[in-house]
Amino acid sequence: MYQVEDIQLVESKSYGTVLIKAKAILDYLMDHDSGLTLKEIHEGMEMSKSTTLKILTTMCELDLLWRNDEDKKYHLGAELIGLGQKALADFNIHQIALPYLKELRDATEETVHLGVEIADHVEFLEKLESPRSVNLKSKIGGRLNLYCSAMGKAILATKTPDELENYFDSNPLDPLTKFTLVNRKAIMKQIDVVRQNGYSIDDRENEVEVFCIGTVLKKHNQVYGAFSVSTPYYRMDEDREKRIIKLVLETKEKIEQAI
Structure with missing residues (x-):
């Protein structure tokens, strides 16, 4: 507005x-x-x-x-x-978001992903590699589960109670690492926190030793996608987490204003 x-x-x-x-x-x-x-x-x-x-x-x-x-x-x-x-039909979230996501990658020096929800998963539209040594399994066109990824949980936080119930009833909550939450109530608590904070956390839940901070791109009640910053867990500390969260939220605001 x-x-x-x-x-x-x-x-x-x-x-x-x-x-x-x-x-x-x-x-x-x-x-x-x-x-x-x-x-x-x-x-x-x-x-x-x-x-x-x-x-x-x-x-x-x-x-x-x-x-x-x-x-x-x-x-x-x-x-x-x-x-x-x-x-x-003509809208291209990738084209709009890419310049801002490149700035985010350069500011954090970590890998940045852009994704959209397809068939109860997040599909990668873009992966901007970290200039620092890191090896992530993700690739453009690949998919993530919603319940155990930063982008996925950010998207789940935009859904209505009925939509969430349908999602959990239709998708098995399989553990991908020893840190993956597979209890519906525990995941719902995380989703509530995401709604309050405006960002989501994947603390080694999808890929062991990988920590992600993500958020959704939404304007006028329309969800256009989500993006995240992924970093090796050993590079994350409290101060760095706060700094990346700040950069993620600033980038979210810039992209949503450009939509």
């Missing part, structure tokens, strides 16, 4: 301030589960009432929004359905 200062920053560099404000209104509506009134939009966006009304009226004429006459709330319009489907 655009904040007022974000709109002003973009306006200084772009042509067409009305388009920028219209996009900000769309983002604002997408971040709310139900429609919003004119008052709620212009106050929430800190835009003048007259300007907001003009933009909303134009967007309704274009079917980008529609207004419920009973409660006077504005909702996303049908025209966005086709646009959204085409955008998803």
Whole structure:
């Protein structure tokens, strides 16, 4: 969602301030589960009432929004359905995320992975190798289990209770190392922690002696993938873990803003 200062920053560099404000209104509506009134939009966006009304009226004429006459709330319009489907068909998370993931690899000097969920697994889209000596089994096109990987647990943390129940009922929790959690309740506790912290940990659960910190890429309730930093366990200490977590969360924010 655009904040007022974000709109002003973009306006200084772009042509067409009305388009920028219209996009900000769309983002604002997408971040709310139900429609919003004119008052709620212009106050929430800190835009003048007259300007907001003009933009909303134009967007309704274009079917980008529609207004419920009973409660006077504005909702996303049908025209966005086709646009959204085409955008998803053309969307390439790899292309968007890659520059930021390269920066993360260079900053951490560790291996960085990008993945997406496919058939209850994480499939690798990218692997950026560490410049330091390390030998990880992962390869592009390879797959990880959700329950015992950093990217996988980050993805599980975005799911509803029903989706999680279906996942656990359909997938055996086999131990891959002596550190792998195979108890559903214990994994659910980890998932709760991931939701609170915004990142996930794989402490030698998927590959012995490999420690991973991961997070999900999500915007407007749409999950686009996940990424992680993987390091040999012997190179990890408390201070380094905190530093990598900070870099991972900063990278997450940059990519989500670029989506």
